[in-house]
Amino acid sequence: MKVFRLSQTELDNMVQGWSQNRRVYRPAAGRQQSTHADCAPGWERVAASTPLTLPPGPSKTSVKTFLFPQPETMQTYTLKSSDPDKGLMKEPQKATEKQIIVGLRPCDARSVKLNNLPFQEDPFYQVNLARTVMVGFTCSAMCATCFCDQMGGSPMGTEGLDIAISQVDGSFIAEVLTPVGEELTAEIRLTPAEDSEINALAERRKNSPQADFAKLDVLKGRDLNTLYKAALWQTLGESCINCGACTFNCPTCYCFDVQDEVVRGQGRRIRYWDSCMFPLYSLHTTGHNPRGQKMQRTRNRFMHKLKYFPERYGLFSCVGCGRCVKDCPVNIDIREVMSDLLAVE
Amino acid sequence: MSKTNKTSETNMTSETNETDTWEPKIIAFLCTWCSYAGADLAGVSRFQYPPNIRIVKVPCSGRVSENMILSALKSGADGILVSGCHPGDCHFISGNMFARRRSPLLGNLLEFVGIEPGRVSFSWVSASEGEQFAEIVKTVTERVKALGPATRLIKKIDQAA
Amino acid sequence: MPTINEKLTEEIRTQAKALLADGTVAAVIGYSRGSLPMTVKPTVVRASEDCGKLVWNSFCVLNLANYLPEVLKSVEPPRGPRDPKPEGPLAKVAVLATGCWSRNIVVQTQEHQVDRDRVVVLGVASRGMVSRRKVEEQFAGREILAVEEFDHDLVIKGADFEEKINRWSVVRDNCQTCTRPDPVLVDVRIGEPASERKNPNPFQQVDKIEEKSSDERWAWFTSEFSTCIRCYACRNACPLCYCPTCFVDDAKPQWVGKSLDAVDTGLFHLLRAYHCAGRCTDCGACESVCPMGINMRMLTKKLNKDVLNLYGMEAGMQPASPLPLTTYATDDPQKFIVTEAKAVKEGE
Numbered sequence: 001m002k003v004f005r006l007s008q009t010e011l012d013n014m015v016q017g018w019s020q021n022r023r024v025y026r027p028a029a030g031r032q033q034s035t036h037a038d039c040a041p042g043w044e045r046v047a048a049s050t051p052l053t054l055p056p057g058p059s060k061t062s063v064k065t066f067l068f069p070q071p072e073t074m075q076t077y078t079l080k081s082s083d084p085d086k087g088l089m090k091e092p093q094k095a096t097e098k099q100i101i102v103g104l105r106p107c108d109a110r111s112v113k114l115n116n117l118p119f120q121e122d123p124f125y126q127v128n129l130a131r132t133v134m135v136g137f138t139c140s141a142m143c144a145t146c147f148c149d150q151m152g153g154s155p156m157g158t159e160g161l162d163i164a165i166s167q168v169d170g171s172f173i174a175e176v177l178t179p180v181g182e183e184l185t186a187e188i189r190l191t192p193a194e195d196s197e198i199n200a201l202a203e204r205r206k207n208s209p210q211a212d213f214a215k216l217d218v219l220k221g222r223d224l225n226t227l228y229k230a231a232l233w234q235t236l237g238e239s240c241i242n243c244g245a246c247t248f249n250c251p252t253c254y255c256f257d258v259q260d261e262v263v264r265g266q267g268r269r270i271r272y273w274d275s276c277m278f279p280l281y282s283l284h285t286t287g288h289n290p291r292g293q294k295m296q297r298t299r300n301r302f303m304h305k306l307k308y309f310p311e312r313y314g315l316f317s318c319v320g321c322g323r324c325v326k327d328c329p330v331n332i333d334i335r336e337v338m339s340d341l342l343a344v345e
Numbered sequence: 346m347s348k349t350n351k352t353s354e355t356n357m358t359s360e361t362n363e364t365d366t367w368e369p370k371i372i373a374f375l376c377t378w379c380s381y382a383g384a385d386l387a388g389v390s391r392f393q394y395p396p397n398i399r400i401v402k403v404p405c406s407g408r409v410s411e412n413m414i415l416s417a418l419k420s421g422a423d424g425i426l427v428s429g430c431h432p433g434d435c436h437f438i439s440g441n442m443f444a445r446r447r448s449p450l451l452g453n454l455l456e457f458v459g460i461e462p463g464r465v466s467f468s469w470v471s472a473s474e475g476e477q478f479a480e481i482v483k484t485v486t487e488r489v490k491a492l493g494p495a496t497r498l499i500k501k502i503d504q505a506a
Numbered sequence: 507m508p509t510i511n512e513k514l515t516e517e518i519r520t521q522a523k524a525l526l527a528d529g530t531v532a533a534v535i536g537y538s539r540g541s542l543p544m545t546v547k548p549t550v551v552r553a554s555e556d557c558g559k560l561v562w563n564s565f566c567v568l569n570l571a572n573y574l575p576e577v578l579k580s581v582e583p584p585r586g587p588r589d590p591k592p593e594g595p596l597a598k599v600a601v602l603a604t605g606c607w608s609r610n611i612v613v614q615t616q617e618h619q620v621d622r623d624r625v626v627v628l629g630v631a632s633r634g635m636v637s638r639r640k641v642e643e644q645f646a647g648r649e650i651l652a653v654e655e656f657d658h659d660l661v662i663k664g665a666d667f668e669e670k671i672n673r674w675s676v677v678r679d680n681c682q683t684c685t686r687p688d689p690v691l692v693d694v695r696i697g698e699p700a701s702e703r704k705n706p707n708p709f710q711q712v713d714k715i716e717e718k719s720s721d722e723r724w725a726w727f728t729s730e731f732s733t734c735i736r737c738y739a740c741r742n743a744c745p746l747c748y749c750p751t752c753f754v755d756d757a758k759p760q761w762v763g764k765s766l767d768a769v770d771t772g773l774f775h776l777l778r779a780y781h782c783a784g785r786c787t788d789c790g791a792c793e794s795v796c797p798m799g800i801n802m803r804m805l806t807k808k809l810n811k812d813v814l815n816l817y818g819m820e821a822g823m824q825p826a827s828p829l830p831l832t833t834y835a836t837d838d839p840q841k842f843i844v845t846e847a848k849a850v851k852e853g854e
Contacts, residue, residue, distance in 0.1 A: 041732070041735050042735075042798070055647045056647075056649055057649070070765060071764075071765035071766065143649055144651055145542065238550045239547055239550070239573075241568075241572065241739070241742040243738050243742040243743070243795070244736070244739070245737045247737075248797075249735070249737075249797055259764060261502060261760070261765075262502075263420055263500045263501070264421055264502075270765055272764045272765045273736075275737070278755075279751075279755075280751075326542070326797075329568060330568060331540040333541040335541070411780050412761045415777060416759065419769060419773060433836075442834035443831070443832075443834055445834065445843065446830070446833075446835075447831060448841070448843065449841045450780070450783050450784075450809060451780060453812050453841075454776065454779070454780060454805065455776075456723075457712075457723065457805070458723060458724065458726075458772070458805075459721065459723035459724025459725070459726070459727055460720075462720075465842060466843075466844045467842050467843045468844040481844050485844060498769055498772060499769065500767065500769040500770065501769075
C-alpha cells in the first residue's frame, strides 16, 4: 500500500487535476444546487476555485445517489407511429466512464458494501459501481449523531474506499488502497509519507472508536415475532409523519418502484426511490394494503434494518451515519429505537 | 397540417426558418354546454379562426383543475385556454364561478415562478357566440405567438439516459 | 427564576394532567424532549402520570393540528368502514395550539376533518419558534452539542465554544412576520394572551420576488427547488394535506413524474402550494421540516397574499364563512379572462 502526504494545496491540485478529464464530485459547499444537471442534490462537480474542506460528519445526501440514482432509466421507447421502432423497449447506452466521488465518509463507503448484497445481480447498480472511484475522508472525531462504531464501522475505517484521506495536523495522509486508486495517484507526483507519519496514523486509528457490535448482535438472536409485536411501535408510529426524509437520505435504504413516463410520444421506464413510509409502497392492486396504518410502516423501516435484513444477510442494514437522526422532522432517533428494542423481552 | 406544408417548402433553404414557421400549440379546455357548442357554431357558421387550438371537451370549466393545466404545460403546450359559460349561465349553476375564483390564484402563481404572462387564459363563450369564439381564439393565439415557444416547465424525456 | 418556557411547560403539564385525570379528554397532543439539541418530539399522552414528559420551548416547529384527525380517530371505539357511528358522545382530545395551529384547527373544522366539540384547545401564545437551520447556518462547520434557552437569548454550546445569541435573530421567517401569535380558539388558556403584532407588510419576502423580472423569477424558482429529494416531508408535515391519495401518487393520469426531474419537482411544489390556497396559515412547518432547506413557504405565502388581496380572506380567521375557494362572488376579478375579443373586432 502506498501512502502519501499532501498539503491542502496539493490535495486541491490533485482533485482538480482529476477533474480535467473525468467527472469528479464532492459534497456541495452551499445549499443550492450547482449548475451541472448531472449532479444529485447535495453534491457538486469539483470546481477550480473551491478548496476541499469538509464540515464534520457525513455529506448531506448519501453516496447512493451515484450508485442508485434517482431515477435510473431502465428502458426507453417511442410511441410515435412514424417511427419504425415504435413500441420497442430499448436499453439506453449506459455511461461507463469513471466518476470519482471525493469526500465521502467511511460510513458511506461501508453502505456500498451493504447495498451490494441485495443488488448483487442488479445490472444497473453493478455498472454504476464499476465506474465509481471512491476517495474518502476519514473522520477525526465522531459527531453527536454518529454511531458507526455500534454498527460495525469505525470513523477511521477504510473499508470500501479506493483512497482514504486522513487529516493529520494541517496536512493530509492519503492511503492508496486499490489498483484503481493507484492508477489515479500514479498520474501525479506525490510525496510519500514518512514512517513516523504512517505510525502516527496507525496509532490514531488504534485509538479511535472501534467497531463494536457485541451489544446490538443480541438482537439477531431475539424472536422476530416478539419484536414485531412490541408496544414501542405504537408510540413511535404515532409521532411519525410518514415522510421519506429518513429513507431518502439513508445510504442503506434501497427500495425502488418502477414507472413509465411518456411525454409527446417519447417514453422511458424508470426506477425511482420508494420509501416504506409511503402508503403506496405496499398497496396491492386489489386495494388491500397490508401496511395500511402509519405504525405498520414505521415499524417496517426499523424491523427491516435491524431484523429482516440481518436474518437474510447476516449484517444490520445501517451504517450509523446519523442522517435519519438529524433529518427526522419529529426526532425519531434510531439509537433510541435500538435500545428500546433491546429492552423488549 | 399547414405547418408540415410550410416546412416542406422551406426546408430546402435553411434550417433557421424553423422559428419562422413555428406555430403555437394551444390546449383549449372547453365546457361541453357553452364553449364547445360555441366552437361548433363557429365551425358551422364558417368563422375562420387559427388552427392552433387542440380542444379538450370537459363537462364544466369548474372541472378544469390545476393538475390538468399544469399537465398540459408539462407536455409542451405553448398556451392554455379554459373557456366556460358566461357567469350566471353555468349548467351546473356555479361551476364557472368557482373556475373564475381560482383563475387569478393559479395565473399569478405561475407568473410568480417565472411563467410568462399570457400563457394561461380563461374566457366565457356561450353556445350562440360562434363569432366571439373565433375572436377569442385569434386573440389568444396572437398573444401566445408573441411570446414564442414555451420553454419553461416542459418535461423532456432524455432517450440517452 | 424559571424562564417563560419553563413556566409554560409547568402549566401545560398541570392542565394536561387535570384533563386526563378527570376524564375530560382521552389524549393530549403535545411535545416531549428531543434527543438532539433544538429538537422536540410530537407526543400523544394518554395517561395522566405521563404528563411529566410534556415540554414547551422555542423549537416546537411542527404543527400539532397535523396529528389531530388521526388521534381523534384513535380514541373512538374501533369499528369497520360500514359500521354505524357509535351512539353518545365520543371521547375528546386536547391539543396544544398557538395562533397559526389554532387557525388550522378552524380550517379542519370548516373542512369537516375535525369535530370542534371533541377538541379541547390548550391555547398558548407563540413567542416565535426558532429555526434550527438558521442557528446551524450561523455555526456552520462547528458542531452544536447543546442549546440552552433563556427568555431572550440562546446559549449555543459546542465541544470548544459557548456563544450567546439573540433569540429573535434566529426565529423563523414566518414567525417574524406573523401578526397573530395568540390562538383564535382557546378552551384552556396556557400562559398570558398576546396582543396582535403590528407588521406593516407581512408579505415583504414575496414582494421582493415579485419585483424581479420574469427571467429572474424563473431562475430563482429553478435554483430554489433544485435540491428537492422528493421525500414529501413538507406535504406530510402539513395539517392541510390529508388526502388519502395524493396527486403525486396518481399513476394514470400521471400528473407529476416521481423522479428528480426539475420539471416534475417544480410541478409538485407548485401543485402542493396551490392545493393550500386559502387554507394555509403560514405555520412554517413545511419549511422547518425540509431536510434540504428549501424555502417552499414562498409559494404558499404568495397565495396567501393573493387570497387576502383578491378575496379579503385569511385562513382560519372567518370560521363562520366558507373557505375562499369553496365560494364565489358575482364581481370576482377577471384578470386572466380574455374579454377583449369584441374590442379587437371593433378596432379593425
